[in-house]
Amino acid sequence: MTPTEANNLPDPEETAFFGYRRVRAAEKGRLVEQHFTDVARRYDLMNTLLSFGLHHLWKRTAVKMLGLKPGDRVLDVCGGTGDLALLAARHVGDRGRVVIYDFNRAMLEAGRPKAARSPFGGNILHLQGDAERLSCPDAGFDAAMVGFGIRNLTHPEVGFKEMHRVLKPGGRLMCLEFSQPTWGWFRRLYDLYSFYFMPLAGKIVAGTSRAYTYLPESIRLFARPEELKALLEEIGFTQVRYRRLTNGIAAVHVGVKG
Numbered sequence: 001m002t003p004t005e006a007n008n009l010p011d012p013e014e015t016a017f018f019g020y021r022r023v024r025a026a027e028k029g030r031l032v033e034q035h036f037t038d039v040a041r042r043y044d045l046m047n048t049l050l051s052f053g054l055h056h057l058w059k060r061t062a063v064k065m066l067g068l069k070p071g072d073r074v075l076d077v078c079g080g081t082g083d084l085a086l087l088a089a090r091h092v093g094d095r096g097r098v099v100i101y102d103f104n105r106a107m108l109e110a111g112r113p114k115a116a117r118s119p120f121g122g123n124i125l126h127l128q129g130d131a132e133r134l135s136c137p138d139a140g141f142d143a144a145m146v147g148f149g150i151r152n153l154t155h156p157e158v159g160f161k162e163m164h165r166v167l168k169p170g171g172r173l174m175c176l177e178f179s180q181p182t183w184g185w186f187r188r189l190y191d192l193y194s195f196y197f198m199p200l201a202g203k204i205v206a207g208t209s210r211a212y213t214y215l216p217e218s219i220r221l222f223a224r225p226e227e228l229k230a231l232l233e234e235i236g237f238t239q240v241r242y243r244r245l246t247n248g249i250a251a252v253h254v255g256v257k258g
């Protein structure tokens, strides 16, 4: 083994957070995978229910901010059931391509009927794999996006570096992720809603309260919008800006591969 190979081996002592639980870093991916297998069948319904339909609006706004053009090749990292990919497919048209990239087969399968029903579904490809090791060549995409996915990675910065690698120079990045409301009273209300109502709704509708306890916990531990902006700039993205949605419940970041 060369010294470089030895440096790249995972550290067996490294830990990561799965919600508020500290777990071995090597175990987190398996827990996240299981989490999405548990919720896949009801994922879209739960999203609409828990956000009162707002996630559709957030996704439309986020894809618009990406500024796609007809013919663009787009990578949807952690694409899941493909909402962002379907929106992107409209923008890129017949000459474009959108790849939904996700490591969870149940989520990809749950989204296939939506792609089949869409008039733009023919431009969408599904690829199963880990976002921290994209099986895509360098500089092959005009745009890369990740929606509500980066927070689940064991090493979010590695996921962003991979997105940077597969973008063409001048290619655009979009990250849509949950954040926290800016108004104090609204944040307290949102805390009550997410720590009490979400797990209860998860139990009733999706048959799992654990999965919907992980969701608010992982949101609270995730980087603030300004921290995320700094991380993207450190990785090499330029013209990074962000917009808070619904008083900061979600935030969209966009940037350009310089």
Ligand SMILES: C[S@@+](CC[C@H](N)C(=O)[O-])C[C@H]1O[C@@H](n2cnc3c(N)ncnc32)[C@H](O)[C@@H]1O
Pocket: 029, 032, 033, 036, 077, 078, 079, 080, 081, 082, 083, 084, 101, 102, 103, 104, 107, 129, 130, 131, 132, 146, 147, 148, 149, 152, 153, 154
């Ligand atoms: C909350 S869902 C978001 C799905 C979709 N982007 C949306 O906005 O509705 C997160 C997705 O990220 C995927 N995911 C989490 N960690 C991943 C990883 N390391 N590699 C690839 N996919 C991952 C999950 O399987 C899941 O489908």
